Amino acid sequence: MAFFSSYASRSLLRRLPKLLRPSPLRRSLCAAAAGVERGGGGGASSAAGFFVDGAPSSMRGVVFWEPGRPLAVEEFRMPRPKAGELLIRTKACGVCHSDLHVMKGELPFASPCVVGHEITGEVVEYGAHTDNRIKERFPIGSHVVGAFIMPCGNCFYCVKGQEDLCEAFFAYNRAKGTLYDGETRLFLRSNGKPVYMYSMGGLAEYCVVPANALAVLPNSLPYTESAILGCAVFTAYGAMRHAAEMRAGDSVAVIGVGGVGSSCLQIARAFGASEVIAVDISDEKLQNATTLGATHTINAQKEDAVERIQEITGGRGVDVAVEALGKPQTFMQCTKSVCDGGKAVMIGLASTNVMGEVDITRLVRRQIKIIGSYGARARQDLPQVVKLAETGIFNLQKSVSRKCKFEEANSAYEDLDRGKIIGRAVVEIM
Numbered sequence: 072m073a074f075f076s077s078y079a080s081r082s083l084l085r086r087l088p089k090l091l092r093p094s095p096l097r098r099s100l101c102a103a104a105a106g107v108e109r110g111g112g113g114g115a116s117s118a119a120g121f122f123v124d125g126a127p128s129s130m131r132g133v134v135f136w137e138p139g140r141p142l143a144v145e146e147f148r149m150p151r152p153k154a155g156e157l158l159i160r161t162k163a164c165g166v167c168h169s170d171l172h173v174m175k176g177e178l179p180f181a182s183p184c185v186v187g188h189e190i191t192g193e194v195v196e197y198g199a200h201t202d203n204r205i206k207e208r209f210p211i212g213s214h215v216v217g218a219f220i221m222p223c224g225n226c227f228y229c230v231k232g233q234e235d236l237c238e239a240f241f242a243y244n245r246a247k248g249t250l251y252d253g254e255t256r257l258f259l260r261s262n263g264k265p266v267y268m269y270s271m272g273g274l275a276e277y278c279v280v281p282a283n284a285l286a287v288l289p290n291s292l293p294y295t296e297s298a299i300l301g302c303a304v305f306t307a308y309g310a311m312r313h314a315a316e317m318r319a320g321d322s323v324a325v326i327g328v329g330g331v332g333s334s335c336l337q338i339a340r341a342f343g344a345s346e347v348i349a350v351d352i353s354d355e356k357l358q359n360a361t362t363l364g365a366t367h368t369i370n371a372q373k374e375d376a377v378e379r380i381q382e383i384t385g386g387r388g389v390d391v392a393v394e395a396l397g398k399p400q401t402f403m404q405c406t407k408s409v410c411d412g413g414k415a416v417m418i419g420l421a422s423t424n425v426m427g428e429v430d431i432t433r434l435v436r437r438q439i440k441i442i443g444s445y446g447a448r449a450r451q452d453l454p455q456v457v458k459l460a461e462t463g464i465f466n467l468q469k470s471v472s473r474k475c476k477f478e479e480a481n482s483a484y485e486d487l488d489r490g491k492i493i494g495r496a497v498v499e500i501m
């Protein structure tokens with residue numbers, strides 16, 4: 072409780088005059104600072120109530136307990152950020168296939184955990200001893216977007232600028248479900264049981280995010296649609312910029328045009344692709360791909376995708392093919408779709424130990440490049456991705472096909488699993 076009262080007395084009283092806006096949280100904070108009772112109700116007031124009553128504060132989060140068990144909304148103690156971390160009042164969180172892999176037990180992850188890893192929200196607090204330059208970059212009340220790869224900033228790869236290979240992220244977050252001191256920030260309200268974090272554990276009313284994973288979201292961009300910037304668009308950008316090293320005029324094929332794949336279409340256009348070929352087995356998704364800039368579509372259930380790609384490209388294949396499904400068959404299709412010297416970029420995750428096959432002799436003689444790409448580099452790429460959305464080069468509105476409520480998160484994942492979500496679903500939190 073000291074953290075909120077000190078936060079209220081120091082940070083807030085100092086910042087309130089210039090940042091005062093009529094949000095419920097801030098109204099309550101003013102009341103708290105003035106020592107008067109709060110009047111408002113609603114989602115955010117549970118946090119604000121803490122300031123007033125001195126009672127333990129709490130929030131709600133969506134918990135994955137074990138494979139086969141539906142996600143459940145649980146009460147949590149209010150999470151506490153540590154140095155270099157920000158407490159974010161989550162506004163929206165995208166529904167991504169990576170979470171589904173965890174929920175289905177296809178990718179091992181610490182449980183129970185809060186899934187959700189592409190978020191937008193509002194900065195409400197800093198961890199103690201957080202650098203002033205971080206506070207200047209992300210003032211209290213500022214809108215932010217979070218990248219799912221949260222770089223530590225100091226490991227071997229982060230120092231080299233390859234934040235998408237951050238050792239701490241993989242060793243702590245992906246392997247243990249914690250932040251980089253080896254601890255989670257999430258504990259159940261009832262018994263204090265630790266709950267692990269898939270990235271920042273975004274499907275909760277508040278989340279703790281290392282500052283290195285955040286970028287400022289301009290007020291012109293909406294919270295809901297912008298949530299997808301932190302994974303779907305971020306991943307597409309990383310694949311095109313760093314893995315494919317795309318150049319204007321390149322021909323591109325994207326195999327699997329769901330959330331991340333359909334983002335690849337728009338990013339490929341942004342990098343100046345000549346042909347953009349969308350491959351899927353759903354006519355609905357292919358129709359949607361056309362509105363996002365695909366110049367050609369192929370339904371791989373009705374036609375031979377590799378043959379069609381060669382036909383479209385004068386018999387040579389594309390300069391860049393992206394595989395966004397993580398299946399052995401499409402992995403092979405992807406390598407066969409590229410021209411000699413072309414780049415086959417793999418961004419689809421598969422279950423542990425799933426193998427892909429490749430024609431070795433063609434790989435060798437025709438200099439086929441197979442490149443894995445997981446995400447992008449938060450500090451250099453996320454601000455660029457935000458700019459693409461801000462300028463309208465990347466159309467967020469067209470990419471988000473469904474908005475749902477916090478309580479509907481489980482059914483959104485069920486629909487994602489059944490292939491019923493055409494673009495991206497986003498959970499609106501408050």
Ligand SMILES: [Zn+2]
Pocket residue numbers: 167168169170188189219302303
């Ligand atoms: Zn994702």
Ligand SMILES: [Zn+2]
Pocket residue numbers: 222223224225226227228229236237238239240
């Ligand atoms: Zn690192």
